[in-house]
Amino acid sequence: MHQDNIKDCNVCHDLFPQKAGVIQDLKNQEKLKKKQVMNKKCLKCHRAKKKAGEKTGPTSCSKCHLKPE
Numbered sequence: 757m758h759q760d761n762i763k764d765c766n767v768c769h770d771l772f773p774q775k776a777g778v779i780q781d782l783k784n785q786e787k788l789k790k791k792q793v794m795n796k797k798c799l800k801c802h803r804a805k806k807k808a809g810e811k812t813g814p815t816s817c818s819k820c821h822l823k824p825e
């Protein structure tokens with residue numbers, strides 16, 4: 757969905773490469789801070805679009821952090 761909506765891959769991938777599991781790896785290596793991607797990318801964009809009244813993704817914790825059954 758993001759790849760269709762946001763044409764520029766580097767909107768997100770300037771912070772981490774195009775590789776599965778890389779965010780956790782970089783956090784383990786302390787090259788990314790905990791919540792850095794969440795706050796500087798995900799929430800920043802979703803909140804800005806919400807404020808602008810545009811189509812957006814979730815901004816509430818439980819919509820992204822699903823509780824295991």
Ligand code: HEC
Pocket residue numbers: 758759762763764765766767768769773774775776777778779780
């Ligand atoms: C909204 C943010 C965002 C955008 C925009 C985005 N990506 Fe990603 N991409 C991610 C995230 C998050 C991951 C998962 C990283 C991880 O697992 O740590 C990822 C992972 C990937 C992976 C690895 C997936 C896998 O399963 O091997 C590839 C390849 C990738 N992205 C390519 C792209 C390409 C090409 C574009 C542009 C067309 C793009 N991405 C745009 C956020 C984004």
Ligand code: HEC
Pocket residue numbers: 779783789790791792793794795798799802813814815816817818819820821
């Ligand atoms: C749009 C989806 C999204 C929303 C909404 C969201 N998060 Fe996150 N959160 C993420 C992603 C993705 C990560 C992993 C990347 C990172 O650490 O930046 C994360 C990471 C975290 C971490 C760090 C985990 C660790 O130990 O590394 C905490 C704590 C957290 N979120 C709490 C919250 C809280 C509290 C809220 C509500 C205020 C919230 N999140 C809302 C997507 C989201």
Ligand code: HEC
Pocket residue numbers: 757758761762767768793794797798799801802805811812813814820
């Ligand atoms: C540059 C803006 C932008 C960034 C950065 C971004 N998103 Fe989104 N996201 C959107 C938009 C726009 C939508 C709504 C797309 C639609 O409804 O067509 C969306 C939708 C979503 C959805 C809802 C998917 C669904 O099935 O309804 C989730 C979950 C989500 N984003 C998670 C994330 C996470 C996790 C990150 C960070 C890794 C992130 N987003 C980063 C713009 C962004």
